[in-house]
Amino acid sequence: MLKIIWLENIKIAFQSILANKMRSLLTMLGVIIGISSVISIVSIGDSMKGVMDDIYKDFGENRAVLYVGNIEDFRSTDFFYHEDIDLLKERFKEKLLYICPSESIRSDVVQSRSNVKLRMELIDGGYDKVQKVKMLYGRMINSSDIDRKSKVIVLEQNAALKLFGKDNVVGQTIRVKIDNNMEDLLIVGVYKKEQSPVLTLLQGQNMYEDSYIPYSMPYSNNYGFYALDIFVAGKYSMGLVGDEIKNYIAKMKNRTPENYTYYTVEEEQTQVNSIVTGMSVAVAAIAAISLLVGGIGIMNIMLVSVTERTREIGIKKALGARTRDVLFQFLIESATLSALGGIVGTVTGIGLVMLGGYFISIPIVVNPASIILAVAFAMIIGIFFGYYPAKKAANSDPIDALRYE
Amino acid sequence: MEKMISIKNLSKVYKTGSVEVHALKDVSIEIDYGEFVAIMGHSGSGKSTLMNIIGCLDRPTSGKYFLEGIEIDKQSADELSLIRNKKIGFVFQAFNLIPRTNVLKNVELPMIYAKVKSKERRERAMELLEKVGLIDRINHLPNELSGGQKQRVAIARALANNPPIILADEPTGNLDTKSAEEIMNIFRELNREGSSIILVTHEPEIAKYADRIIMFKDGCIIEDRRKEGVENNLA
Numbered sequence: 001m002l003k004i005i006w007l008e009n010i011k012i013a014f015q016s017i018l019a020n021k022m023r024s025l026l027t028m029l030g031v032i033i034g035i036s037s038v039i040s041i042v043s044i045g046d047s048m049k050g051v052m053d054d055i056y057k058d059f060g061e062n063r064a065v066l067y068v069g070n071i072e073d074f075r076s077t078d079f080f081y082h083e084d085i086d087l088l089k090e091r092f093k094e095k096l097l098y099i100c101p102s103e104s105i106r107s108d109v110v111q112s113r114s115n116v117k118l119r120m121e122l123i124d125g126g127y128d129k130v131q132k133v134k135m136l137y138g139r140m141i142n143s144s145d146i147d148r149k150s151k152v153i154v155l156e157q158n159a160a161l162k163l164f165g166k167d168n169v170v171g172q173t174i175r176v177k178i179d180n181n182m183e184d185l186l187i188v189g190v191y192k193k194e195q196s197p198v199l200t201l202l203q204g205q206n207m208y209e210d211s212y213i214p215y216s217m218p219y220s221n222n223y224g225f226y227a228l229d230i231f232v233a234g235k236y237s238m239g240l241v242g243d244e245i246k247n248y249i250a251k252m253k254n255r256t257p258e259n260y261t262y263y264t265v266e267e268e269q270t271q272v273n274s275i276v277t278g279m280s281v282a283v284a285a286i287a288a289i290s291l292l293v294g295g296i297g298i299m300n301i302m303l304v305s306v307t308e309r310t311r312e313i314g315i316k317k318a319l320g321a322r323t324r325d326v327l328f329q330f331l332i333e334s335a336t337l338s339a340l341g342g343i344v345g346t347v348t349g350i351g352l353v354m355l356g357g358y359f360i361s362i363p364i365v366v367n368p369a370s371i372i373l374a375v376a377f378a379m380i381i382g383i384f385f386g387y388y389p390a391k392k393a394a395n396s397d398p399i400d401a402l403r404y405e
Numbered sequence: 406m407e408k409m410i411s412i413k414n415l416s417k418v419y420k421t422g423s424v425e426v427h428a429l430k431d432v433s434i435e436i437d438y439g440e441f442v443a444i445m446g447h448s449g450s451g452k453s454t455l456m457n458i459i460g461c462l463d464r465p466t467s468g469k470y471f472l473e474g475i476e477i478d479k480q481s482a483d484e485l486s487l488i489r490n491k492k493i494g495f496v497f498q499a500f501n502l503i504p505r506t507n508v509l510k511n512v513e514l515p516m517i518y519a520k521v522k523s524k525e526r527r528e529r530a531m532e533l534l535e536k537v538g539l540i541d542r543i544n545h546l547p548n549e550l551s552g553g554q555k556q557r558v559a560i561a562r563a564l565a566n567n568p569p570i571i572l573a574d575e576p577t578g579n580l581d582t583k584s585a586e587e588i589m590n591i592f593r594e595l596n597r598e599g600s601s602i603i604l605v606t607h608e609p610e611i612a613k614y615a616d617r618i619i620m621f622k623d624g625c626i627i628e629d630r631r632k633e634g635v636e637n638n639l640a
Contacts, residue, residue: 008517019505315501318462319562320490320518322483399462402501 013333028341030294035345041283046365067227069261079224100124101225107176111163119208122215130231138170138189153185159209295385302389314401327394334386342378410436415468428454430624443612446621494563498575500555502547509543533561553584
């Protein structure tokens, strides 16, 4: 039964909002600006997080890079030699899934008439266990390749296509230049590189085609590597294992742990998250102020509206409107006004972010919860700031109201 | 049988600053079902104050007012709203239609507060507008109507919840002679159909339509007479 009044009140609210279009719009402006800035900043934050998460996932969340940290004071013995790597492998057998020099060799490859710039990444057997590698043909580099220092290579599909005009090239050989020597490498496999489009975008134009070779093959045993690529087993803490490795290697090399740097995405992720969170807090504060101003605008215009409609309120009371009927009428009107502002603000905010996202081609994340929250919050503002004017209208004496000119 | 309106020793005092104005002094009246009463008097005579009290818009300072046996000054503001809604149909001098709201909606308004369903409301409003001869104006806004038409809409609205009393405060005050006559004939007709009508006016020509005239002066009744030959419509 009460529904009748609700429905009528919503109709009345829309009528009076539409009757003063310009005024309603100006009143809503505060809420529109507040809500649209909240929505856009929240979704910029979410989108940024999304992009960063994609990048971290590509890199590997349990991945770390250990490198010689102190460039100003280093000795050739600080580098990682094959024997060091073997020692580390043995010592951290359980805690590390994978450890391998982090290095790649670039070479021009000429095959028939095509010239391709090839980037050969040094990997260990089992790389495909820690990173997703989609094999198209043949096999991946395995541990016997490492042991035997096999002259083999696994090409990325595009490299194969550019060199041979087809991608099934297992069994063919290519000639590459490694350490100033020309080497013939047997192609044992072809894979397809799968990378998030964001990362591709951020890396920009890549002139080199990708491939994998056994890390033991290119250099002699007295070659020192600058950095190591490490994957930590899931149940161990990235940080603690890092400290252990640094301590171990420092002791081995007669150095301090500060001579080595251990980099993980976890740290970076924490940093980015704290930036995003900090930004959100700052924006929330600004939004709160603009919504407060918007709310005061609504209160102001509702007071004007109540005064203008004093006589109407008197008539309605004379005809049987109770205090709460009048209260609800005006509360619904201010809630409708601010909810409309919230909806317009949400649409504007999303529109702006999508437009921006379109121009820098970054996927935009819009959290549906934030939309619902924004509109609900706008409505609450309307009810909160509309309460005083509505109460004033509801409590007016019908005789005074009828006499009002 | 209980009278429709029973007012006993009613007084109303307004305080403006330190000055007390005695708008009504110890007034007692009884009005029965089916009567057509005109309350007359010059401005300041207390007739409007009485009208407000009868209409449950105002409360007496002292004395008692029973409307259909309900002691009005004991009711809360919301209970009074309900009583006005069910028992009293108001017709004002200034028409008091809701602006920006069409004729049909204006007539439906008291039924909205009475929680009548939408379809029923519409049917009843159409029926009433037919009765006052405005069925072809239902979608017009009040400011598109003449004074006489506005007042007819107001009468249709007053009848919406079928109240026992129609309370008309100078209903012809803003109308030309011809429209005034039309409106008064509608009241006559309604009274003939059984509605009780209480009319407040200062014009003797208008008061002539009533069967009983109560004259006010300085907050007191100075005359209460029935037209010759009229006892009581229900008698």
